[in-house]
Amino acid sequence: MRDAWRAWRDRWARWRDATLSNPSFHAWAAQAPIVRLFARREARAMFDLCAGFVYSQVLGVIVRLDVLEQLRHGPVPMTRLRASLPLPPEGAQVLLDAAIALRLLELRGRDAIGLGPRGAVLLANPGLRAMVLHHEMFYADLQDPLAVLRGERHGTRLGQYWAYAQSATPGALDEDAVARYSALMSVSQDMVSQAVIHAYDFTRHRRLLDIGGGEGRFVINVLDSAPALEGVVFDLPAVAARALARLEAAGHAARADSVGGNFVTDALPAGADVVTLVRVLHDHDDEPARRLLRNIRAALPDGGRLVIAEPMIERGRGDVVGAAYFGMYLKAMGSGRPRTPEEVRRMLGEAGFAQVDVRPTSGPLPLTLVIASVN
Numbered sequence: 001m002r003d004a005w006r007a008w009r010d011r012w013a014r015w016r017d018a019t020l021s022n023p024s025f026h027a028w029a030a031q032a033p034i035v036r037l038f039a040r041r042e043a044r045a046m047f048d049l050c051a052g053f054v055y056s057q058v059l060g061v062i063v064r065l066d067v068l069e070q071l072r073h074g075p076v077p078m079t080r081l082r083a084s085l086p087l088p089p090e091g092a093q094v095l096l097d098a099a100i101a102l103r104l105l106e107l108r109g110r111d112a113i114g115l116g117p118r119g120a121v122l123l124a125n126p127g128l129r130a131m132v133l134h135h136e137m138f139y140a141d142l143q144d145p146l147a148v149l150r151g152e153r154h155g156t157r158l159g160q161y162w163a164y165a166q167s168a169t170p171g172a173l174d175e176d177a178v179a180r181y182s183a184l185m186s187v188s189q190d191m192v193s194q195a196v197i198h199a200y201d202f203t204r205h206r207r208l209l210d211i212g213g214g215e216g217r218f219v220i221n222v223l224d225s226a227p228a229l230e231g232v233v234f235d236l237p238a239v240a241a242r243a244l245a246r247l248e249a250a251g252h253a254a255r256a257d258s259v260g261g262n263f264v265t266d267a268l269p270a271g272a273d274v275v276t277l278v279r280v281l282h283d284h285d286d287e288p289a290r291r292l293l294r295n296i297r298a299a300l301p302d303g304g305r306l307v308i309a310e311p312m313i314e315r316g317r318g319d320v321v322g323a324a325y326f327g328m329y330l331k332a333m334g335s336g337r338p339r340t341p342e343e344v345r346r347m348l349g350e351a352g353f354a355q356v357d358v359r360p361t362s363g364p365l366p367l368t369l370v371i372a373s374v375n
């Protein structure tokens with residue numbers, strides 16, 4: 001049955017490719033009412049793909065110039081908004097028209113301008129705005145996408161930003177080297193924690209160890225949702241120090257701690273019955289990732305669990321975030337790769353985990369959860 005389905009799909013895909021690549025099909029489709037709709041949709045999607053890098057730049061400028069903030073309390077006259085921008089009037093108008101077309105902004109009446117639906121979402125999400133701003137570096141690296149794909153790792157902007165990615169001694173990184181990426185991770189963590197907490201029940205556990213836990217935002221959010229749970233952040237020493245201050249400021253000093261070290265080479269703190277790896281595994285090449293998983297397995301007791309949450313590649317399911325965005329991103333960063341849930345499952349089996357369960361999550365960032373049990 002499966003073979004028959006695969007053969008049918010293969011025949012359909014060949015027919016579709018031959019048809020869509022034939023110019024006379026498009027001439028005919030332009031006249032045929034229903035086909036015209038489908039053909040137009042694909043053509044439009046194709047144009048958006050070609051133009052996506054321009055749309056991202058418009059988005060970047062809107063965020064950089066803090067345009068959305070000016071509209072937080074309601075629409076303003078177009079002339080006032082235009083005059084507030086550090087641009088000549090014609091340039092300002094091109095920017096505003098582009099942002100309206102991209103639904104970041106919206107015309108209100110004849111002369112006023114307010115937030116568009118996408119702008120409103122962005123205004124509510126400082127993490128997303130911080131991500132947009134840091135894309136300036138990714139964009140610079142993508143000036144030469146072939147060099148990125150060839151793995152010419154040194155000197156990329158993202159490689160410098162994520163200081164641990166190419167460092168032989170990440171444990172020695174100082175406050176300056178970790179501050180910027182740690183702040184970005186922290187400000188974008190709330191949307192991630194919400195999705196993970198929704199998909200996994202932490203209240204069944206006693207003590208959580210969040211490996212590569214950054215400034216502790218994930219632990220703070222989980223402890224807020226599970227009043228009896230204790231939490232420990234493990235990260236590079238300079239990051240762990242930042243986490244300790246955040247845990248204390250959040251009022252969790254009695255239930256939470258932070259430990260510094262290198263998760264590939266150092267033993268991990270014992271005593272946790274659940275370990276989390278949130279947006280961590282994909283940052284690392286296969287060999288250090290395997291060592292990390294073995295290290296976690298050694299720190300967990302019987303009945304312990306490991307929860308991995310990160311964007312993964314869902315091949316064949318139209319997944320662009322895992323495959324296209326993170327594929328290119330991690331190549332530019334010079335370390336790691338997005339994996340399929342099946343690859344992660346295999347690595348977990350090799351590290352000595354017995355059972356593995358895969359769960360998708362819902363939320364703005366497509367995260368997959370892989371949950372492994374010691375036995």
Ligand SMILES: C[S@@+](CC[C@H](N)C(=O)[O-])C[C@H]1O[C@@H](n2cnc3c(N)ncnc32)[C@H](O)[C@@H]1O
Pocket residue numbers: 164170178182185186189192211212213214215218234235236239261262263264277278279280283
């Ligand atoms: C992409 S960030 C994710 C942070 C956090 N889990 C989150 O989702 O916000 C990866 C984290 O792993 C930490 N890290 C990287 N290599 C490490 C190593 N060898 N030992 C300990 N921590 C490491 C980094 O300092 C960083 O905080």
